[in-house]
Amino acid sequence: MKISEFKDILSGKVVCGAHLLDHDIELAFASDLMSDVLTITEDNVLLITGLANIQAIRTAEMSNIHCVILVRNKNASCEMVRLAEESDIVIIETPYTLFRTSGLLFNAGLSPIY
Amino acid sequence: MMEFSFEINGGDFSNAGMISSLVKKTLKQLNIDGMIIRRTVVALYEAEVNIVAHAYSGVVNVNIFPDKIKIKLTDKGTGIADIDLAMQQGYSTASPAVREMGFGAGMGLPNIKNNTDELNLESTVGVGTMLEFTNFFEPK
Ligand SMILES: Nc1ncnc2c1ncn2[C@@H]1O[C@H](COP(=O)(O)OP(=O)(O)OP(=O)(O)O)[C@@H](O)[C@H]1O
Numbered sequence: 001m002k003i004s005e006f007k008d009i010l011s012g013k014v015v016c017g018a019h020l021l022d023h024d025i026e027l028a029f030a031s032d033l034m035s036d037v038l039t040i041t042e043d044n045v046l047l048i049t050g051l052a053n054i055q056a057i058r059t060a061e062m063s064n065i066h067c068v069i070l071v072r073n074k075n076a077s078c079e080m081v082r083l084a085e086e087s088d089i090v091i092i093e094t095p096y097t098l099f100r101t102s103g104l105l106f107n108a109g110l111s112p113i114y
Numbered sequence: 115m116m117e118f119s120f121e122i123n124g125g126d127f128s129n130a131g132m133i134s135s136l137v138k139k140t141l142k143q144l145n146i147d148g149m150i151i152r153r154t155v156v157a158l159y160e161a162e163v164n165i166v167a168h169a170y171s172g173v174v175n176v177n178i179f180p181d182k183i184k185i186k187l188t189d190k191g192t193g194i195a196d197i198d199l200a201m202q203q204g205y206s207t208a209s210p211a212v213r214e215m216g217f218g219a220g221m222g223l224p225n226i227k228n229n230t231d232e233l234n235l236e237s238t239v240g241v242g243t244m245l246e247f248t249n250f251f252e253p254k
């Protein structure tokens with residue numbers, strides 16, 4: 001699925017990385033625990049999280065994650081946006097909860113990792 | 115051969131991961147295999163965060179050889195009383211402030227173990243901790 005499709009499904013707002021919206025992603029993982037995210041071994045996974053701080057983006061950078069969805073109206077800080085732009089990471093903000101976001105994307109065809 | 119050294123301040127979450135980021139860029143420029151880069155920077159990032167989360171200050175030495183990367187992190191801090199226990203998945207003494215930053219699952223040290231070819235962890239309570247690991251660029 002293309003990143004632009006997640007944005008539509010989630011009534012999301014793209015905060016940065018608009019040039020990457022055509023990028024394809026097949027797998028997703030939802031967590032607020034960064035060490036949990038860092039156990040993933042697949043590349044190019046979608047991260048759905050309620051953790052809106054710089055460490056969410058650092059974790060994405062180290063794990064070759066190119067799209068981070070911030071749920072429940074959490075806003076990306078300037079620091080997060082700067083790092084995301086540097087590392088080719090799209091940040092999308094959605095008003096939906098972690099549960100609803102995961103459910104909608106699962107129904108739309110994204111697969112879980114485990 | 116390349117050698118860098120950096121300092122880390124305890125509690126400085128906004129800079130945690132800067133060294134990992136630099137090492138990632140350097141290894142990419144050296145055309146190291148993507149999987150090996152990823153393993154190395156995940157281990158280093160977890161180790162950086164451990165100093166920020168659990169120690170007062172630390173020094174990171176990165177040595178890149180033609181066939182391997184060797185990273186040594188030495189910190190001043192409370193140290194680890196029981197290393198076998200600390201290595202167990204789920205064991206954590208992280209403070210609420212650390213948990214708010216998205217850490218404290220007790221998975222960092224097991225992650226480091228899984229992502230390194232050689233690992234050495236030594237600690238003295240009340241003094242500090244030394245974590246050293248090596249990753250080879252070609253499978254041994
Ligand atoms: N550098 C260190 N100095 C002092 N204690 C440490 C250090 N590194 C780890 N520890 C101790 O070992 C425990 C386990 O570390 P580990 O990295 O596995 O988990 P965590 O840091 O608590 O959580 P996570 O890494 O999942 O975010 C820590 O909670 C802490 O008690």
Ligand SMILES: [Mg+2]
Pocket residue numbers: 160163164217218221222223
């Ligand atoms: Mg840790």
